[in-house]
Amino acid sequence: MALDVLCEVNNCVHNRDGKKCGASEIFVVSHKGKKASSQEETDCxxxxxxxL
Known part of the structure; x- marks a missing residue:
């Protein structure tokens, strides 16, 4: 599991020090339903x- 979650969205309320996410949980989505074939099909x- 990741120790740090990085964020480049400067105007997000969870962004800490301009680079780390301080949210209690992270929600990652796929643009192709429940399965994705590449990083470009996700927001991750x-x-x-x-x-699998």
């Missing part, structure tokens, strides 16, 4: 498809 820069 660290997305990697699983073998």
């Amino acid at each position: 820069k660290t997305f990697e498809p699983s073998d």
